[in-house]
Amino acid sequence: MIEPGSFRDPTSRVFYDAGRVFRGLSHEAAEVDAEVRSSGLMNDLVSRGLFVDNWIVNDVTPPSGVSSVSVIESERVPLVTYPAEWPFSILKDAALATLDANLISLERGFILKDASAFNAVLRGVTPVIIDVTSIERFGERGIWTAYGQFCDHFLAPLMLEAYAGIPIHRTLRSRTDGFPIGDLGRLLRGRSGFRKGVLSHVRIRNFFENRAAGMETSERRDVGKATLARPAIVASIQKMRGLVGSLESCAPSTWADYESALPYEESSIDEKDRFVSEAAVKAGAKGLAVDVGANVGRFTGILAEHFDLVVGMDNDPGAADGLYDTVRRSDFTNVTPLVVDMTNPTEAFGWRGKERAALSDRLHPDFATWLAVVHHLCLGIGIPLDEVVEQIFDFCGESVVEFVAADDPMAQRISATRSTDLAPYGVEEFEEYVARRGVVLNKKPVSDTRTLYHLKGR
Amino acid sequence: MTDPLFAYIDPGAGATLAQLALAGTAGLAAIGKLRMNKIKNRLTGKVSVDSESEPDVPSDESAATE
Numbered sequence: 001m002i003e004p005g006s007f008r009d010p011t012s013r014v015f016y017d018a019g020r021v022f023r024g025l026s027h028e029a030a031e032v033d034a035e036v037r038s039s040g041l042m043n044d045l046v047s048r049g050l051f052v053d054n055w056i057v058n059d060v061t062p063p064s065g066v067s068s069v070s071v072i073e074s075e076r077v078p079l080v081t082y083p084a085e086w087p088f089s090i091l092k093d094a095a096l097a098t099l100d101a102n103l104i105s106l107e108r109g110f111i112l113k114d115a116s117a118f119n120a121v122l123r124g125v126t127p128v129i130i131d132v133t134s135i136e137r138f139g140e141r142g143i144w145t146a147y148g149q150f151c152d153h154f155l156a157p158l159m160l161e162a163y164a165g166i167p168i169h170r171t172l173r174s175r176t177d178g179f180p181i182g183d184l185g186r187l188l189r190g191r192s193g194f195r196k197g198v199l200s201h202v203r204i205r206n207f208f209e210n211r212a213a214g215m216e217t218s219e220r221r222d223v224g225k226a227t228l229a230r231p232a233i234v235a236s237i238q239k240m241r242g243l244v245g246s247l248e249s250c251a252p253s254t255w256a257d258y259e260s261a262l263p264y265e266e267s268s269i270d271e272k273d274r275f276v277s278e279a280a281v282k283a284g285a286k287g288l289a290v291d292v293g294a295n296v297g298r299f300t301g302i303l304a305e306h307f308d309l310v311v312g313m314d315n316d317p318g319a320a321d322g323l324y325d326t327v328r329r330s331d332f333t334n335v336t337p338l339v340v341d342m343t344n345p346t347e348a349f350g351w352r353g354k355e356r357a358a359l360s361d362r363l364h365p366d367f368a369t370w371l372a373v374v375h376h377l378c379l380g381i382g383i384p385l386d387e388v389v390e391q392i393f394d395f396c397g398e399s400v401v402e403f404v405a406a407d408d409p410m411a412q413r414i415s416a417t418r419s420t421d422l423a424p425y426g427v428e429e430f431e432e433y434v435a436r437r438g439v440v441l442n443k444k445p446v447s448d449t450r451t452l453y454h455l456k457g458r
Numbered sequence: 459m460t461d462p463l464f465a466y467i468d469p470g471a472g473a474t475l476a477q478l479a480l481a482g483t484a485g486l487a488a489i490g491k492l493r494m495n496k497i498k499n500r501l502t503g504k505v506s507v508d509s510e511s512e513p514d515v516p517s518d519e520s521a522a523t524e
Contacts, residue, residue, distance in 0.1 A: 201480075219471075
């Protein structure tokens with residue numbers, strides 16, 4: 001099957017066969033790829049963890065319509081994630097990886113021909129570039145073709161979160177081309193308009209974009225022929241690296257310190273730990289687990305001891321950023337923190353509505369936890385309990401779910417301003433709805449108002 | 459030099475000019491080598507009536523092949 005999102009580079013199309021991922025290269029792309037490999041650059045990029053591992057194969061025939069001068073197989077990353085699903089620090093690290101790959105390539109006379117944030121995915125917790133054919137020859141003079149794309153895909157959303165506190169999952173949602181620099185210029189007003197890099201990469205760029213809009217074809221062609229010496233390009237990219245490295249999120253976080261404010265006794269947390277751990281073992285403890293509403297990742301960490309890959313997802317980017325920071329400083333490499341709103345997960349988008357896949361088509365968990373989530377969905381947001389139970393079973397066949405009664409202090413807090421005229425919400429209804437779709441393998445009250453369930457779908 | 463066969467990403471005239479402008483003296487020199495009679499006027503806002511009214515006429519195409 002040809003990857004529907006790989007049409008933009010006609011010299012290198014991605015296709016899948018028997019669970020493996022390949023690229024079919026045109027004559028020109030194969031020539032450059034051979035040079036990249038013989039120069040040692042590809043080995044260098046892979047060994048530094050900037051590119052996924054990849055190798056030439058000779059026994060695979062691409063599907064009709066895909067060039068086959070050379071076929072490259074890539075290491076398959078278990079879950080493809082998109083920039084709008086990452087917290088700030090992951091987009092920032094993906095930006096730094098893109099710049100580092102450029103600097104290393106330039107040392108050997110090459111450069112990355114694009115800088116799409118979609119070229120990076122998470123291998124566990126680490127951003128890594130999957131477009132292994134995005135390298136082109138540079139020589140002694142040229143232009144950083146991808147400068148504008150880098151600004152749109154990385155710099156603009158990072159600046160918007162760092163300088164205006166608008167999180168990237170809002171600015172990049174359903175966008176294939178990053179965040180428009182013109183819009184950024186309009187949003188960064190007042191003091192934020194004088195922050196580092198805004199004059200250079202927003203105001204000056206906008207000035208030239210506006211002027212270029214009225215240029216004639218011949219003038220555009222002249223501009224297209226302009227070049228810089230390699231050291232000037234290297235200096236520009238190093239300067240960009242310094243700017244990106246200096247950006248820090250200032251978006252407010254609702255739940256980042258939720259863990260410390262949990263209304264539990266320590267003993268009940270230990271019981272929850274044990275329950276989740278035992279359920280994970282019973283479930284087979286392999287493959288992909290998802291911790292829905294991971295917060296800073298207490299239970300994500302427990303799942304990470306059992307499963308090959310654990311996705312810790314939360315709708316609060318501050319919580320996901322905190323989890324990313326924790327995991328980066330730990331020994332775990334099998335945790336992927338994501339910013340996902342379960343009431344509105346990523347849909348398919350892009351060209352013909354197929355270029356980028358819906359989260360539900362990319363994420364197929366073997367096990368999931370919904371700890372302290374159901375009451376937020378029902379009492380906080382107003383989704384009927386039967387709908388939530390349906391979603392729990394649709395999302396994953398085996399789950400641990402915490403049911404929090406309406407008289408729990410946290411449940412009271414989140415529903416304090418809400419009308420009492422809600423859909424039925426009680427433990428009896430919960431168990432009735434569960435019985436429609438699956439069975440309870442284990443059940444344990446952890447406080448007067450909270451009960452854990454290990455559920456399995458039929 | 460960038461091989462045009464692989465230039466499927468359009469760097470864009472505005473982004474390229476911004477990149478040159480930010481690259482210090484080398485970039486400014488590169489801008490200086492462009493056909494300044496047209497582009498400089500654009501940058502300073504002095505636009506000739508002829509070129510503004512017909513931005514992409516065929517005569518432009520032939521001029522570009524010089």
